[in-house]
Amino acid sequence: MSRRDGMVERRGWGYWLSHAGLILGVAFVFFPIWLAFVASTVSQTEIVRPPMPLWPGDHLLENYGKALASGVNAPVALMLMNSAIMAIGIALGKIAISLLSAFAIVYFRFPGRKLFFWLIFLTLMLPVEVRIVPTYEVIAGFGMLNSYSGLILPLIASATATFLFRQFFMTVPDELAEAARVDGARPMRFFLDILMPMSRTNIAALFVILFIYGWNQYLWPLLITTDPAMNTIVMGIKQMFPSGDDIADWPVIMATSILAMVPPVLVVIGMQRLFIRGLVESEK
Amino acid sequence: MATVTLENICKSFGKTDVIHGVDIDIADGEFIVIVGPSGCGKSTLLRMIAGLETVTSGEVRIGGRRVNDVEPMDRDIAMVFQNYALYPHMNVFDNMAYGLKIAGKPRAEIAERVAGAARLLQLEPYLDRKPRELSGGQRQRVAMGRAIVRKPAVFLFDEPLSNLDAKLRVQMRLEIRQLQRDLGVTAVYVTHDQVEAMTLADRMVVMHAGRADQIGPPLEVYENPATTFVAGFIGSPPMNFVPVGLVGLGAPEGTVLGIRPEHVELVSGSDRLHGTVVYAEALGAETLVHVRLADGTLATVRQDGTAPTPPEGSDVGLIWAEAHQKLFGADGTRL
Ligand SMILES: Nc1ncnc2c1ncn2[C@@H]1O[C@H](COP(=O)(O)OP(=O)(O)OP(=O)(O)O)[C@@H](O)[C@H]1O
Ligand SMILES: [Mg+2]
Numbered sequence: 001m002s003r004r005d006g007m008v009e010r011r012g013w014g015y016w017l018s019h020a021g022l023i024l025g026v027a028f029v030f031f032p033i034w035l036a037f038v039a040s041t042v043s044q045t046e047i048v049r050p051p052m053p054l055w056p057g058d059h060l061l062e063n064y065g066k067a068l069a070s071g072v073n074a075p076v077a078l079m080l081m082n083s084a085i086m087a088i089g090i091a092l093g094k095i096a097i098s099l100l101s102a103f104a105i106v107y108f109r110f111p112g113r114k115l116f117f118w119l120i121f122l123t124l125m126l127p128v129e130v131r132i133v134p135t136y137e138v139i140a141g142f143g144m145l146n147s148y149s150g151l152i153l154p155l156i157a158s159a160t161a162t163f164l165f166r167q168f169f170m171t172v173p174d175e176l177a178e179a180a181r182v183d184g185a186r187p188m189r190f191f192l193d194i195l196m197p198m199s200r201t202n203i204a205a206l207f208v209i210l211f212i213y214g215w216n217q218y219l220w221p222l223l224i225t226t227d228p229a230m231n232t233i234v235m236g237i238k239q240m241f242p243s244g245d246d247i248a249d250w251p252v253i254m255a256t257s258i259l260a261m262v263p264p265v266l267v268v269i270g271m272q273r274l275f276i277r278g279l280v281e282s283e284k
Numbered sequence: 285m286a287t288v289t290l291e292n293i294c295k296s297f298g299k300t301d302v303i304h305g306v307d308i309d310i311a312d313g314e315f316i317v318i319v320g321p322s323g324c325g326k327s328t329l330l331r332m333i334a335g336l337e338t339v340t341s342g343e344v345r346i347g348g349r350r351v352n353d354v355e356p357m358d359r360d361i362a363m364v365f366q367n368y369a370l371y372p373h374m375n376v377f378d379n380m381a382y383g384l385k386i387a388g389k390p391r392a393e394i395a396e397r398v399a400g401a402a403r404l405l406q407l408e409p410y411l412d413r414k415p416r417e418l419s420g421g422q423r424q425r426v427a428m429g430r431a432i433v434r435k436p437a438v439f440l441f442d443e444p445l446s447n448l449d450a451k452l453r454v455q456m457r458l459e460i461r462q463l464q465r466d467l468g469v470t471a472v473y474v475t476h477d478q479v480e481a482m483t484l485a486d487r488m489v490v491m492h493a494g495r496a497d498q499i500g501p502p503l504e505v506y507e508n509p510a511t512t513f514v515a516g517f518i519g520s521p522p523m524n525f526v527p528v529g530l531v532g533l534g535a536p537e538g539t540v541l542g543i544r545p546e547h548v549e550l551v552s553g554s555d556r557l558h559g560t561v562v563y564a565e566a567l568g569a570e571t572l573v574h575v576r577l578a579d580g581t582l583a584t585v586r587q588d589g590t591a592p593t594p595p596e597g598s599d600v601g602l603i604w605a606e607a608h609q610k611l612f613g614a615d616g617t618r619l
Contacts (some may be wrong), residue, residue, distance in 0.1 A: 054468065063418075166330040171370065175367055175369035176369050176371065178356075178365070178369065179334050179365060179369035179370075179430075180371075180382075181355075181356050181357070182336075182356045182363050183430075184387055185388060189386065193382070194373075197373040198371075198373055278513065
């Protein structure tokens, strides 16, 4: 009995210690974001006068209203929408393409199957930045500068996602495909009715990662959008930074930054629920 | 509700020949069990009937129609897989209805057919459940239901009971037999369990290394095995094989004499054949006495549980009625 008590006590110690450590870590990471939030709720004069305020002020609505309605080149609301379209387009496009190519590679024996797999795999080693000049040439040639398709298309081929779905499809028992075949399902029907629903956990997890990847794109949008109406939010924040002797409107910049963080956070929270449910229900 | 004919079926995977010419004629409504050791090509044969595997040479006919190049869904068959292969994300109803939905059957008919199958298989309380929320036996029933609702002409089973515990296996075995009789469907059933084969089959096909060694009703196969392989595979414990030299029978070199354990009797005075008792297994109703013969081969004698058991190491004689002995040539076939 006493031994058991001792163990409980010791576990209690570790429990509180590790929690204290974790809380400290969270506070450490969260502090800059908190400061940004505080800065977005006070006035310009309060920010520039040291010490920096640590608690929210009363200019919240004013600052956010100003940020949404007007940016430097384009209103933040418009840039948020552009970013959302690009990020969703990239995420969905990448998922659709990689699902299909993984399906082809795993379920069909066609000549050059290995070759295609390795070609796809090779592109893993070529990030956007490396191939940015030829890609620009191609997109310009197609007249897709300053358009959503120009923002999205070059970024939707994804070796990582293809590889992930390939690994998943290979764990799906062959008997399932055979049962579907006996039931009369043609390959695409099997793909849509059986494989896709079975992959939904993976799809949700990938969507989160790819949405954030798309949302955070900076170099590519900067290169191909000269029209302010096509600017994305990440570009917009950068444009707001003062250059030379300009005076920056820090509360509005901070409000914009906070606004730029909201959609990815919402996606993570929304999808998390979906893929945790998927994990709990995990299939046999 | 169709005949199935396999004519000189061969199958090779690349350079390896797996099936070397199998001929089977299956009558309408017959229950055929294909039995054999692991790797002898049972599943391959069944999958060729289903259309999941191409036929290298020979002809498969279902209901008189050549189906070598016909897709599985157009062959009028249904298959029950060893691991059930239920769609994990669909509930029981949808699992059973999927084939009908693809066939474009009207909603009302689908509901009615699935309800009928669910009633037959006592699955009604589970229609809304996902496969993972069912027990092994219930999953097995869903797999059967999926086959039934399509009203196929031929049922194909690939070791459908091998994942169930012993008791459930016996129960499901009876249910499958009952169901097949009631529906009057032709059935081809693959198993490596000879008890299943004996109890289910109208006729059984004993396969050995890609060949059908013997085709016939279970008792006929048991009484009159065509080869030493069949004699040794069907029946537990297997038939005893004794070189004819040992019993002083005038027969060509290499001939062996086969005799079932239950046909041998132990006597004290050594007569025709004798050996030493190695050990005895008392199983209650019967006792299996293992005897080492003069040339070192082991023979098994099955005697009544109440009969006196000779002590280990004692010398015993073995006798049997001449009518029960079978002679096999050096190549393993019956003389
Ligand atoms: N796709 C394949 N490629 C190559 N060889 C195969 C293939 N499928 C089966 N084989 C071979 O064919 C032989 C027969 O296989 P099969 O699956 O029909 O055996 P089985 O009688 O069903 O055995 P079990 O009782 O273990 O299921 C085996 O030797 C196996 O290795
Ligand atoms: Mg098999």
